[in-house]
Amino acid sequence: MQRLSGLDASFLYLETSTQLMHVCGLIELDGSTIPGGYSFDKLKAELAARTKAMPTFRRKLQDSRLNLDHPVWVEDTDFDIDRHCHLVAVPGPGGREALADLCGRIASQPLDRTRPLWEMWVIEGLDNGHVAVMSKMHHAGVDGVTGANMMSELCGLTSDAPRRDPATIPEGAGKASSLDIAVGGLLAVAARPAKLARLVPDSLAVLPQWIGRARRGEAMPAPFTAPRTSFNGTITGHRKIAYATLDLDKVKDVKNAFDVKVNDVVLTLCAGALRDYLDGRNELPDKSLVAMVPVSVHDKSDRPGTNQVSGMFTELATQISDPVQRLRTIGDRNPIVKNHNEALGANLLQDWSQFAAPAVFGAAMRLYARLRLAERHPVVHNLVISNVPGPPVPLYFLGAMITGMFPLGPVFHGAGLNITVMSLDGKLHVGLVSCSELAPELWDLADAFPTALDELLTAAHEQERK
Missing domain, CATH: 3.30.559.30 (Nonribosomal peptide synthetase, condensation domain)
Structure with a gap:
């Protein structure tokens, strides 16, 4: 098992029905570059094949009533791509406003915490004949760098970019029993007073240092x-x-x-x-x-x-x-x-x-x-x-050329x-x-x-x- 850090877990604790803590991405695609042409089933099959080599896409949360510390990541032994990849269409004329409205509704829905914390919605019906993908990943599992790295695993510099070598696939999150989670949590909490004793003196110095910098215009x-x-x-x-x-x-x-x-x-x-x-x-x-x-x-x-x-x-x-x-x-x-x-x-x-x-x-x-x-x-x-630097060359998402990534x-x-x-x-x-x-x-x-x-x-x- 992999225990969440405090910062990772904080995004779970911050989440309410109105303050949703997932990050999204809207990708516009030219499906004509996919070898053999675009179809939703083909795109989903390629996504399923690539997520098999990506443990972060197959981990889910697990906790115990006796756990005093943060939850843990474990492997989802019942992973099903159909629970994460969905097909929808833009209603009416598929212009930018209609696409954005649909994506806004998708972004307004919380992720299911009983499953790996991500979804992808493939959107058809755009005016220009392209396809869009609206992705959602919980902030507990990604930040800007790790999210970009995860997406890069689904992208390539050519439309037929090879999948990851099976020999290089990292280990998954593993399994955990309620006892494992509780014992690990107890040990982590027992170590907190010592950590707090080291942290407080440095933190107390922040305010006077800030005031001093402010007086110097720094x-x-x-x-x-x-x-x-x-x-x-x-x-x-x-x-x-x-x-x-x-x-x-x-x-x-x-x-x-x-x-x-x-x-x-x-x-x-x-x-x-x-x-x-x-x-x-x-x-x-x-x-x-x-x-x-x-x-x-x-x-x-x-x-x-x-x-x-x-x-x-x-x-x-x-x-x-x-x-x-x-x-x-x-x-x-x-x-x-x-x-x-x-x-x-x-x-x-x-x-x-x-x-x-x-x-x-x-x-x-x-x-x-x-x-x-x-x-x-x-x-x-x-x-x-946020400003996220990306590659200066064309990228292909599951074989489709990316024409916009927001x-x-x-x-x-x-x-x-x-x-x-x-x-x-x-x-x-x-x-x-x-x-x-x-x-x-x-x-x-x-x-x-x-x-x-x-x-x-x-x-x-x-x-x-x-």
């Missing part, structure tokens, strides 16, 4: 200092999805013209689109929006678990009207924010999450939602923004908007998820991204002529 924005917007409230279980595709070469032209990083341009595009969206609703704050940006620590952390992440807060300079000044401000501040985040340590979030108690944590989360406390205290942060992260009480950006084959794909009640006109935000890029590109061309 700190990221503190939590609970973000301005309130319409998407910073209590979320429902309804999800709205929208997306956009940008030319990556244009993004790089902006990067080169102003000597910044691609991530600086991505954050500035998000800021420009958000500024346009909020200004159009007469609710643009005078103070900058604050984004929480997940940061992978896979190469820095020695802690167990699937989720190897920390998070940093960054200001988006949305109070600045000039896009170039906004880009330069973000570019100047990002190294400071990154340095501060690194100073906090790669393991801080993971170490503290080990002490999350399922009964207490889950009950507190449900009470927090029921009392709508997200609307009663200052805003922690306005939204989540990652879609979860939303939270108090932060009902998530923007995730992924580069692939010369394109920048932007996936947006919101709570339908807090941001019902999400396409207005998605459609503001090309405008934000055009503004920066025009300024870049002017810069080059000087």
